[in-house]
Amino acid sequence: MIEVLSIASEVYPLVKTGGLADVAGALPKALAPLGVAMRTLLPGYPVVMSKLSDRTAVASFADLFGGAARLLAARVEGLDLLVIDAPHLYDRPGGPYAGPDGADWPDNWQRFAALSFVAYEIGRGLLPDYRPQILHAHDWQAGLVPAYVAFNAPTRVKTIQTVHNLAFQGRFGWEVFPELRLDYRAADEGAIEFYGGISFLKAGLQCADALTTVSPTYAQEIRTEAYGMGLQGLLQSRADVLHGITNGIDVHEWNPGDDAALPDHYSATTTMLRAGNKQAVAHEFGLDGTDGPLFAVVSRLTWQKGMDMLAHCIDDLVSRGGRLAVLGSGEIALENGFKAAAIRHPGKVGIVTKYDERLSHLVQGGADVMVIPSRFEPCGLTQLYGLRYGCVPLVSRVGGLADTVIDANEAAVEAGVATGIVFAPATQEALGEAIRRTFALYGREKVWRKMQRRGMKSDVSWEASAEKYADLYSNLIGQKRDDDQDD
């Protein structure tokens, strides 16, 4: 067995704000059959603590960044968890990163330095009966893990830093450095300094033994000025250890054949049964019918996701006989833009601004088109759910979207390999054109059904990707995987 500790600030089904949680929750299960035992370390936010029915304290800290703390071991829904119970850091209302008012907690640097520090301590033998061989750090919240390993007391544990989104870098003022419990050599050697301040993500990218990101195209893009967000130079210099591994999805959690959120279940050969689900979506979003294509969004409403471009295309979309259901929240100006469109086009445009896991499944199971016009997209999960549910993805050709959707150009339609509509560049004009193309394809019923079927048959499971992670782990520690040993 290869022992890996995954360190993540959110893990589905305990706490989720985005794709990171889905990945952190799915990976351990996908890796188990491949000879990898993965435990997951996460902060004990109130929502997490409330789900730990059977827990054991396995370590304690007299002073973990300003207060006493305990490390709890628990199993929840098949996940083997280590949870940091540190009330002074995590016991508060709001989300994982921000208070109820939406503002980031001012002590986030401490909250996530603590997460990373505990991981480091586990990596160097804090627990008598558990010593991981690899610490796998996710995003900036765990970015200090590789730095503690590289600069504090030496330990033989290996580290991997995964980037789920380079836009979130964990940047703080230089004045917090002395409080991080990180050896001063990290400062001397420029491992954590970024434009005069500190970046947790940069520290991870600089110090980890291996780097991964969540699609091959994004792994290329982030080495360029256009997508590198200031870190392209560092990423170029580490290109030999940077791997792009496309995310999968949990195909049991997301299965149109038995999804409890859907009134009607269906398969690739019975997509006509989606009609009842479409009606249910129309009902939930206050739409007045189900004729014509139903476009949908399940997303954070942000500039990254290209939602401003979509808002500008709504009038045209409605004038052509389409409807739009938006499930998402985010930037107030964008929320207001969609709300205004719903008022302008009653019965044709609906928006629900809450976070609702059930509704997100229903939308995938009933809408015709999942619109994802991102300006950049590390991997994206909603197009994968769309493929699995026959909700045809309409995506910009960036990052993981480019890697997972095959455009319905005439050649691809002819060859029967198309799975969606892909456009470039990520501009409003190109999106408008792609929407018009979607109407034309939707009008060709046979072509449309074939595209749905093809999408539903694409492999979006974790299997292939989990193999790649397992190979990376085994190469890193020079140990064969158990399941390889008979080869």
Ligand code: ADP
């Ligand atoms: P990101 O992580 O950048 O937000 P992803 O596409 O990788 O984007 O993952 C987004 C995840 O969050 C998906 O699982 C999607 O279904 C979910 N999601 C986004 N907004 C909502 C919402 N309002 N309600 C329910 N689920 C949502």
